[in-house]
Amino acid sequence: MIASLRGENLLTLEGVSDAALLEVLDTAESFVEVNRRSIKKVPALKGKVVASIFFEESTRTRLSFETAAKRLSADVLSLAVASSSVKKGESLRDTTATIDALGIDALVMRHQSSGAALQVSRYVPHVRVINAGDGLHQHPTQGLLDAFTIRQVLSERADTTGVESGLELFKGLRVLIVGDVRHSRVARSDIVAYSTLGCEVRVAAPGTLLPANIETWPVTVVSDFDEALEWADVVGLLRLQRERGSGSFVPSLEEFTQTFGLTFARAKRLRPTTIIMHPGPMNRGVEIDSKVADLASAVITRQVTNGVPVRMAVLYLALASVRDGGGS
Amino acid sequence: MSFKNERQTPPRDLAFLAKSQLLSADDVERALRRMAHEIVERNHALEDMTVIGMQTGGVGFATRMSELLSDITSTTTSLGLLDVSFYRDDLNVNPTPRTSMTAIDDDLTDRTVILVDDVLFTGRTIRAALNALSDWGRPRSVQLAVMVDRGHRELPIRPDYVGKNLPTALDETIRATLDGVWMGTKGVS
Known part of the structure; x- marks a missing residue:
């Protein structure tokens, strides 16, 4: 360590x-x-x-x-x-x-x-x-800034400062990682960071977009995406990495969006406090609906900041x- | 301005082992009052004054000092916090200090700044603070108030207001808080 x-x-x-x-x-x-x-x-x-x-x-x-x-x-x-x-x-x-x-x-x-x-x-x-x-x-600084962003949002809501809250806000926090986990170094860094900090992490993805050794990761794989959305305090979306051939791991982009995309209809079912994250660059209309990306609970530009x-x-x-x- | 939510650095790794108490809480309070009067005497107008506490030892003194100044003159004195970690010249020599919060609201241009710290020693922290302050504008003047001046300056820096002059040996350590001033050594507790 x-x-x-x-x-x-x-x-x-x-x-x-x-x-x-x-x-x-x-x-x-x-x-x-x-x-x-x-x-x-x-x-x-x-x-x-x-x-x-x-x-x-x-x-x-x-x-x-x-x-x-x-x-x-x-x-x-x-x-x-x-x-x-x-x-x-x-x-x-x-x-x-x-x-x-x-x-x-x-x-x-x-x-x-x-x-x-x-x-x-x-x-x-x-x-x-x-x-x-x-x-x-790995993409370590992305994992760090995602953890930082979560703590910042949660500590603001709790009317305290990030430093004062320490690791408290991460304990038992329910994080759902969705999408192209297989090709994502962001997912790997995020998952390590979140689980080290004490969060409970689940992943939702088509079987073809899960890495072969997923059972060795500190995560639970969920099959029902919609149910997991209600469970989550944080939803971390991943970019479908078409330049790494992700397109051929799903039957079609439309089908991926239908089953694992954060569409506007799905986003409406989230609790209003659920934080929506995306490391960018976004494929608007694929893993995230354009309107969802502009919701107040989406902290995507804050991640960049x-x-x-x-x-x-x-x-x-x-x-x-x-x-x-x-x-x- | 309230600093309830601002961070203060936890104590450094080595514990402070007190040998003798040099000033009581009352002595400290009296010294602060005298210094506050000296500040008012020298600076007449306090509307354009900002009291800045150096993280972390100077914060308590600065907070009390701004209260006293407000009482004496019946005006509100603005208060800030300054952490100079990023301005230090010893990053290559000493372990990087843990950083604390800086909180300065005003543009300092044409204001009178009273820097407040607990102990003045080598002067390097003040050197760093002077560099830092220039990032907030060009103050009309910067004055330095310290509770204890223990000597051993390494730079041409002197305090304007001193609570107590305490000649020390290099291996001694001073701890100054609103509760009193102690001399001691650093060691593992």
Whole structure:
């Protein structure tokens, strides 16, 4: 178990303790305040260099990480893979070595292969590697920001602060994850985070979109989606990943929407307090009805907003010193 | 402004082992009253004054100080909290501190800021605070009030209002709260 993410790589949320998750959430809370100021910048990582390499396309994660690094006063090196030597066949190892040679402190990377971030972290042991999504494996910061968003919404309703509530609001919270679990690294990170924090997690998906080893996950698979919707305090939708061939795992998109899509009719049956989440980008009309995405209980843009303070916390802790020292 | 819901950092890892009490709660209250009068004497108009408590040791003193200032002048003094974790210069040397809440409502441009902290030691926290404050505008002046000045400055920083000057050895520790001031050492309890 990782007791704290200070000075650590963030490759997966598996094996990260609830105390370490709590530390990220609480640190992120301090950065929410920074993001509300007119000058949204603190010098915490002045002089540090954060490289971001995205071998796979991304809008929100990349922008969010780079915004986070800049608000911490770090310098950001951003490699656009499409126009880089990767296209000439440069290996992952050589690309990493090249970027490392420029002198970097942290590396934020997304790659289409599961385990790529772990591999890179072995090439550059002196650099803190932050996984921004690797294949079908993990997307740790998404799991963190989803947990952060849930705590934020629930603590506001309870008229307290996230920090004051600690892990209390997660205990026994009923979370339903719906859709393309098989191809989703978000689902993997979310489920690990939620179950570590004490939530009860169920998944609803067509059998073809469940991973082969689902019985080893800390979840219950439910067959009746509509019944599960009434049970849930939080509904986490997943994108049907057509670029990973999800389309061929379901008879048709229409049928998927009919059976596992959050249609407007279904959304009306949810309790009004049930939180609707989606990591984006949404396929409006497939896993989520367009009108549902705009409901007040849908916190999808809040998830994006929270991406910045959560990633600031992740970078800040990763680059924090762990050396013991005295003084005040 | 109420800080009921604002976070304060829990105590650091090492427990404080008190050896002797130097000031009682009454002494602290009297010192705060004197400092409040000194602040009023020096600053006449209090409408454009903001009292800012340094997280975490200065918060209690700042809250009491703003109450006293309000009593003396019959105006309401605005109160803020400042956590300087992100402005420290020792992130590479010392373990990163746990962060607490910052809450400053006003644009500080052209306001008089009274920074309040419990103990003034090396001056590095105040240096960080001065940097931080510049992100909220350009105050007309910044004045520093501390309950205890224990010496050993490492930067050219001096307090404007002092509750008590207490010369100390480097390995000693001071704890100052509204309940009193103690000298002691740090250790595992």
